[in-house]
Amino acid sequence: MSDTKSGDDNTLSVTPKKTLTLKRPGSEQGTVRQNFSHGRTKQVVVETKKRKFSMPGDKHEPTPTAATVFAPKPQPAAPAPAAPVAPVAATPVVAAPVAPAPVAPAPVVAPPVAAAPAPVVRETPRPARQPERSGMVLNSLSRSEMEARRRALEGSVVREQEDRLRAVEDARRRLEEEERRRKEREDSARRQAEEEARLKTEAESRRRAEDEARRRAPSAALEANVPDEVEAKPKGRVGPGSAAASPIRRIATPEVARPAKTKTEDDRRRGKLTLNTALTSADGDARSRSLSAMRRRQEKFKRAMHNEPREKIIREVTLPETITIQELAQRMSERAVDVVKFFMKQGQMMKPGDVIDADTAELIAAEFGHTVRRVAESDIEEGLFDIADHSATLVTRPPVVTIMGHVDHGKTSLLDAIRQANVVSGEAGGITQHIGAYQVEKNGQKITFIDTPGHAAFTAMRARGAQATDIAILVVAADDSVMPQTIESISHAKAAGVPIIVAINKIDKPSADAQKVRTELLRHEVFVESMGGEVLDVEVSAKNGTNLDKLLEAILLQAEVLDLKANPDRTAEGVVIEAKLDKGRGPVATVLVQTGTLLPGDILVAGDQWGRVRALVDDRGNRLEEAPPAMPVEILGLQGTPQAGDRFAVVNNEARAREITEYRQRLARDKAVAKHATQRGSLEQMMTQLQSSGLKEFPLIIKGDVQGSVEAIIAALDKLGTDEVRARIVHSGAGAITESDVTLAETSGAAIIGFNVRANAQARHAAEQQGIEIRYYNIIYNLVDDVKDAMSGLLSPERRETFIGNAEILEVFNITKTGKVAGCRVTEGKVERGAGVRLIRDNVVIHEGTLKTLKRFKDEVSEVPVGQECGMAFQNYEDMRAGDVIECFRVEMVTRRL
Structure with missing residues (x-):
C-alpha cells in the first residue's frame, strides 16, 4: 500500500511488510488507538511535526497536526485550535466498511503553497477509504482481498458473541457457587450453634444431676480428695462411662487453652484425603450429624426425660387368609418382638416366621389399635368368569350337542356317518376311550358335536360332556335296549338340565325292536313323543345312513326353541374338553369356546396352567384365524397340560395369568397335602392302623395319552381298594414315559403303566438297568383287570377251617416216659393224625393244639373212623x-381275589 502526501514534492511509499519511519528534526512520535464501527480497534504510530506559519491577523497560532484533526472521537486528543487559519491536508484514518464495495479514488486536493508538510501516519494495510472524506489517495483492494477481509470480520463478530455468552455464563456460575457456599456456611454455622446449645444444655443438666448426687451422697470426703482437672470439651456422643458424664471427674475448673495440635503417627496413617476427612473439623471432632438425626435424638432425649410415650400410628391392616408374624408386624408398623411378646403373654411361644390365620391376626391388630380389612386369596379370580353381557351384543350361536349312551351302541359310528369320517377304526378295541369334539354344517347352520366314551370307567367324561352341552343325544341300540351306562347318561343329562333327543340306532338289524326301547325308557322318566311325551326320538341307522337328516333337523329344531346366543365381541371363555402332551407340539388342549372369540396371541388361564395361544387348529387339522362361540379347537402354547373339565378365560397380561395360576397351584398342593395327611394321620395312628388292619398299598405310576383317560383310570383303580389293600397313585400325567418316571418308580417301588403311550429310549434303558417292568395297555378294562390281579396277590390268604370229627375221652392213662394218654371213642366223623384238635370241657374250649400221637391198640395209625x-x-x-x-x-389257606 502506498500513501501520497500533499504539501511538498516528496512521495512516501509504505509496503505492508515493513513500516518506514521518517525522522525529522523537531518532530514527535506517538501512538493512536482507532475504533471502527464493527467493533475492532487498532493502534497506529503517529509522527507529529510542529511548525509555525504566519497568516494575516494572527501570526502566533499553532498549526493543527494530523493527530488533532483525524484522531478518533472516543479517544481524548490534543485540543484543537480555536480558529485555524488554513486547512491542513493529511492522510485520513478511514474505518473499513462492513460490506465493502468498489470505490473510485477521490481527487487529490492541493494544499496552499505556504503550507508545511503534514506528519506521516504509519499503518498497516487498510480497506478502501470512505468516499465522503477527502485526503490522500488510497489504493483499492482486490475482490479476493475484500472477500477475505469480510470473512475475517464476520468470524471475529461470531467469536466475540461467543466470548460474551461464555463470560455471562461464567459469571452466573460464579454467583451460584458463591450463593451455595454462603448457604453451606450459614447451615454449618447454624448446626454448630445448635450443637453447642445442645451440648451446653446437656452439660447443664449433667451438672444439676451431679450437684443433686453430691447432696444426696452420705459423705463428701471422697470429693474433697479428688484433684481438680481441666474440663475437656466432650467429643461426639457422651456415654454413661465417659469422662464428661462422670460426677467425680466433672469438677468445675477454669478452662485452659488447647495446645497446638501436632501431626502424630495416626495422622500420617490416615491416608489420602476423603470426603469424611475433609468434613472433619480441625480439632479432630467427627463431622456434624444431620438435622434429622439431631432432631430424632432430641425427641428421644425429651421422651426419656419426661417419660413421654411414642406417638402411635394407626394403620389399616390388610389381612389375607394366612400371614406370618413378621409380615403382620410390618403392616402394623410395629416391631415383631412386640408381637412375639404379646403371644408370650398369652402363653404361646411363637417365632416371627410362624404363620397364623386371619382370625388370630385380626385379634392381634385390634389389640395394637389398628383397623383390619380382610381379603381372601380367591379375590384375584374376581371378574375372570361369568361376565354379564348386554342383550344388544348377543348374536345366535351354533348348538353344542353331546352324544351319550352305553358302550358299543354305535355313538361314534353315528357321528362318523354325520361328519363322513372314520374315527372308530382308530380306536383300540372298537370302543371310544377319548372325548372328541367336531363341527358339521347342515343347511348353512353349524352344529358342534361332543363324543363321550360309553365305558363304565368314563363316568367323569360323560358328566363333563353333559355340563358343557346344550342338547344331549341319547343313543340306544334297538337290539340291546336300555343298559347301565344308558341309565347313567340319562342321570347326567337331567342333572345338567339339558334337553334329550333319543336316537334309536341299529334299526337295520333283524332283532331290532324300537318299541321296546321306548317302553323301557318310560321306567326312567324319559317320555318320547310317540308315547305322549315331549322328548324327540328318531330311528336311525349309522351303518346305512338312515334318517340322519331327520336327526339333524331335530337338533336344529331343539336349538331354535332354546334360542342360543352369545357375545362374540369380547374376551373368550370356555371349557377344556381334553388335554394331552404331544411330542412335536408340546401341551395341546382341546377347548370349547362358549362365549367371546379366541384369537392367536391371546393370554389365557386354564385351570392351574396358562399360556399364550400360538395356534388354533380345528378337528380336521386346519389352522384357524379365530374361534367364535361354540367352536371346538385345539390350542397350542400352554405351559402345561390342564385337567379335562377346567374352565379357561382370556386375561389382559401375563402378570395376572401368573398370579392366578400360582394361586391355583398352591391351592392344589394344599389340598393334596391335606388329603395325604388325612389318610396318613399321625405316626401313632399309622402304626395302629397297620397293626390292626394290616392295610397294604400297591404303588403305581400312570402315564396316559390324554388327561381324561388318566382320570378315568385313577377313578377305576380307586374303586378296587378294600380295607386290606388299595392302589396308591404315586404320579400320573399325560405324555410319554420318561427317565424321571423310571427314577421315581425306583425310589417308591412303584409299577409303571402306560396307556396308549410308550417309553422313550432313555427310559427303556434305565428301566432295564433297574429291573423295573413297564406295562403297556390300550384298552382300559384290560388294565383294570391286570391291576386287580396284582393287588389280589397282596391279600393275605383266607384261613378256612373244615370239621373232621369228635371223640369222647373215656379214661386217662399215665404212661411212663410218655405222659398222659387219653383213651377215646370216636363219636362223630373221624380223627386224623396231624390235624388240629381242641379240648372241650363243659362246652368250653380248654386247649387248642395238635396231636402228638394217635394209636389203635399198640400201632400208630393215620386215622380212626x-x-x-x-x-x-x-x-x-x-x-x-x-x-x-x-x-x-x-385248616386250609385259600387264596383270595378282589
Whole structure:
C-alpha cells in the first residue's frame, strides 16, 4: 500500500511488510488507538511535526497536526485550535466498511503553497477509504482481498458473541457457587450453634444431676480428695462411662487453652484425603450429624426425660387368609418382638416366621389399635368368569350337542356317518376311550358335536360332556335296549338340565325292536313323543345312513326353541374338553369356546396352567384365524397340560395369568397335602392302623395319552381298594414315559403303566438297568383287570377251617416216659393224625393244639373212623379228664381275589 502526501514534492511509499519511519528534526512520535464501527480497534504510530506559519491577523497560532484533526472521537486528543487559519491536508484514518464495495479514488486536493508538510501516519494495510472524506489517495483492494477481509470480520463478530455468552455464563456460575457456599456456611454455622446449645444444655443438666448426687451422697470426703482437672470439651456422643458424664471427674475448673495440635503417627496413617476427612473439623471432632438425626435424638432425649410415650400410628391392616408374624408386624408398623411378646403373654411361644390365620391376626391388630380389612386369596379370580353381557351384543350361536349312551351302541359310528369320517377304526378295541369334539354344517347352520366314551370307567367324561352341552343325544341300540351306562347318561343329562333327543340306532338289524326301547325308557322318566311325551326320538341307522337328516333337523329344531346366543365381541371363555402332551407340539388342549372369540396371541388361564395361544387348529387339522362361540379347537402354547373339565378365560397380561395360576397351584398342593395327611394321620395312628388292619398299598405310576383317560383310570383303580389293600397313585400325567418316571418308580417301588403311550429310549434303558417292568395297555378294562390281579396277590390268604370229627375221652392213662394218654371213642366223623384238635370241657374250649400221637391198640395209625376206640395224646398239654370232648378239624389257606 502506498500513501501520497500533499504539501511538498516528496512521495512516501509504505509496503505492508515493513513500516518506514521518517525522522525529522523537531518532530514527535506517538501512538493512536482507532475504533471502527464493527467493533475492532487498532493502534497506529503517529509522527507529529510542529511548525509555525504566519497568516494575516494572527501570526502566533499553532498549526493543527494530523493527530488533532483525524484522531478518533472516543479517544481524548490534543485540543484543537480555536480558529485555524488554513486547512491542513493529511492522510485520513478511514474505518473499513462492513460490506465493502468498489470505490473510485477521490481527487487529490492541493494544499496552499505556504503550507508545511503534514506528519506521516504509519499503518498497516487498510480497506478502501470512505468516499465522503477527502485526503490522500488510497489504493483499492482486490475482490479476493475484500472477500477475505469480510470473512475475517464476520468470524471475529461470531467469536466475540461467543466470548460474551461464555463470560455471562461464567459469571452466573460464579454467583451460584458463591450463593451455595454462603448457604453451606450459614447451615454449618447454624448446626454448630445448635450443637453447642445442645451440648451446653446437656452439660447443664449433667451438672444439676451431679450437684443433686453430691447432696444426696452420705459423705463428701471422697470429693474433697479428688484433684481438680481441666474440663475437656466432650467429643461426639457422651456415654454413661465417659469422662464428661462422670460426677467425680466433672469438677468445675477454669478452662485452659488447647495446645497446638501436632501431626502424630495416626495422622500420617490416615491416608489420602476423603470426603469424611475433609468434613472433619480441625480439632479432630467427627463431622456434624444431620438435622434429622439431631432432631430424632432430641425427641428421644425429651421422651426419656419426661417419660413421654411414642406417638402411635394407626394403620389399616390388610389381612389375607394366612400371614406370618413378621409380615403382620410390618403392616402394623410395629416391631415383631412386640408381637412375639404379646403371644408370650398369652402363653404361646411363637417365632416371627410362624404363620397364623386371619382370625388370630385380626385379634392381634385390634389389640395394637389398628383397623383390619380382610381379603381372601380367591379375590384375584374376581371378574375372570361369568361376565354379564348386554342383550344388544348377543348374536345366535351354533348348538353344542353331546352324544351319550352305553358302550358299543354305535355313538361314534353315528357321528362318523354325520361328519363322513372314520374315527372308530382308530380306536383300540372298537370302543371310544377319548372325548372328541367336531363341527358339521347342515343347511348353512353349524352344529358342534361332543363324543363321550360309553365305558363304565368314563363316568367323569360323560358328566363333563353333559355340563358343557346344550342338547344331549341319547343313543340306544334297538337290539340291546336300555343298559347301565344308558341309565347313567340319562342321570347326567337331567342333572345338567339339558334337553334329550333319543336316537334309536341299529334299526337295520333283524332283532331290532324300537318299541321296546321306548317302553323301557318310560321306567326312567324319559317320555318320547310317540308315547305322549315331549322328548324327540328318531330311528336311525349309522351303518346305512338312515334318517340322519331327520336327526339333524331335530337338533336344529331343539336349538331354535332354546334360542342360543352369545357375545362374540369380547374376551373368550370356555371349557377344556381334553388335554394331552404331544411330542412335536408340546401341551395341546382341546377347548370349547362358549362365549367371546379366541384369537392367536391371546393370554389365557386354564385351570392351574396358562399360556399364550400360538395356534388354533380345528378337528380336521386346519389352522384357524379365530374361534367364535361354540367352536371346538385345539390350542397350542400352554405351559402345561390342564385337567379335562377346567374352565379357561382370556386375561389382559401375563402378570395376572401368573398370579392366578400360582394361586391355583398352591391351592392344589394344599389340598393334596391335606388329603395325604388325612389318610396318613399321625405316626401313632399309622402304626395302629397297620397293626390292626394290616392295610397294604400297591404303588403305581400312570402315564396316559390324554388327561381324561388318566382320570378315568385313577377313578377305576380307586374303586378296587378294600380295607386290606388299595392302589396308591404315586404320579400320573399325560405324555410319554420318561427317565424321571423310571427314577421315581425306583425310589417308591412303584409299577409303571402306560396307556396308549410308550417309553422313550432313555427310559427303556434305565428301566432295564433297574429291573423295573413297564406295562403297556390300550384298552382300559384290560388294565383294570391286570391291576386287580396284582393287588389280589397282596391279600393275605383266607384261613378256612373244615370239621373232621369228635371223640369222647373215656379214661386217662399215665404212661411212663410218655405222659398222659387219653383213651377215646370216636363219636362223630373221624380223627386224623396231624390235624388240629381242641379240648372241650363243659362246652368250653380248654386247649387248642395238635396231636402228638394217635394209636389203635399198640400201632400208630393215620386215622380212626367213627365208632372205634383209640389213644390220643396232646403236644405239650396233659390236663385231660374223663368226659372231655376232643374236636378234630383241618385248616386250609385259600387264596383270595378282589
